Amino acid sequence: MGEAQLDRASQYLSDEQVRQGIEAMFFAYRGFTRDPDRILETMAYGRAHHRAIHFIARSPSTTVNNLLGILGVTKQSLNRVLRTLIADGLVESRVGESDKRERHLRLTEEGARLERQLSDAQRARMREAYRSAGPEAVAGFRTVLEAMMEPDLRRKYVAIGEQDP
C-alpha cells in the first residue's frame, strides 16, 4: 500500500468524513423524492401513496401485512392510504385464496399507469446519477447503503430484489 492509499484508508473513517456522508445522505434524499413529489402534488396524493404504489407494483399480490413490514408504519396509517387508492380505482384488494383473512393487493390498469409515471421520473434522475458516476461508484453506493440498513430491512430489501429479476 502506497502512502497515498494509507492516508486514504486512515482518513475515510474520520468524524469529518463521516459527517460529510451524513450530509450527503440528507441532501441527496431531497433530490431522490423531488420528481415524484412534484407529480403527486398535482393530484390528491402524497409520498405515502407513492410508497404503497411502488411496493405493490414491485410485489404484486402482496398482503397488507407484508406491506406493513416493508413500509414500517401502523396499519391505521397504511389503511388510510390504501382506502383512497382502492376507492379511486388504482389498487385492487382481493381476499386470499388459501387464507381468506389476508387481502392481496395489486395495481389496476390505472394504478399501473401512475406507477410508471412516478417510477419513470424517479428513475430518470437516478439513472443520470448512475451514468455520471460510473459502475464502480454505483457498486460502492449500493454496498454502503446496504450496510446502513437495519438487518431485518436488509433481508426484506434483498428478498424484493431477488423475486422476479
Add this chain to the structure above:
Amino acid sequence: MGEAQLDRASQYLSDEQVRQGIEAMFFAYRGFTRDPDRILETMAYGRAHHRAIHFIARSPSTTVNNLLGILGVTKQSLNRVLRTLIADGLVESRVGESDKRERHLRLTEEGARLERQLSDAQRARMREAYRSAGPEAVAGFRTVLEAMMEPDLRRKYVAIGEQDP
C-alpha cells in the same frame, strides 16, 4: 475491457438495477434516521429539531435565512422549531453586528451536548457501514449521492464541507 466488465457496464443502468438503487435508498434512509430518532423521542423533539441543531452546529453563527436555504422549509416551519430550542436554552440567537436585521444562531453548552449525543449515535452506524464497505465503496457512495442532488443544494453541500475541515 473484458466481457465481464462490458456486461457490467451495459447492465448497471437497467431499469431493474436502478430500481434496486431506489429501494436501497429508501431502506437505508430508515437506518440513517433511526438512532437519532430514538434519542429524540424520549424528549419533546423530533427530526426537524435534529436537522436545525445539526446545521447550526456545523455552521456556527449562521443566519436564519441561510438555514432556511439549507433545510428547504418555510420560515414559519423553521421558526416553530427554533422558538422551542431557544426557549429551552439549546440555541442562542444574536442580532447581527454588521446587519442588525439578521439573527445569528449558535448552540449553547447544553445544545452542543445534545448535538454531540445525536451526532455520535448517527455517526456510529455510518462509520460502521463505511468500515465494512471499505474506502473504495465509500468514495462511490459519495459520488452517486452528489450526483443525485439538486444543483443548488449540491453547491450548499460542498460549501458546508469546505468551511472548516
Add this chain to the structure above:
DNA sequence: ATTGGAATGTCAACAAAGCTGACGTATTAT
C-alpha cells in the same frame, strides 16, 4: 365443536411538521 389468537378493517383523537396567507417591525438599500 368450541375457542384462542391472528389478520384485517375502522372509528376517534391526537401530534409532528410541513404549507399558505397576512401582518408587524426593524433595518438597510436605493
Add this chain to the structure above:
DNA sequence: ATAATACGTCAGCTTTGTTGACATTCCAAT
C-alpha cells in the same frame, strides 16, 4: 422618502404518522 430585506408571529389547513378500542373473519389446536 420609499422600497426591499430579514425576521417573527398569528391563524388555519394538510399529510402522515401515532395510540387505543373494538368488530369481523378465519385458522388451528384442543
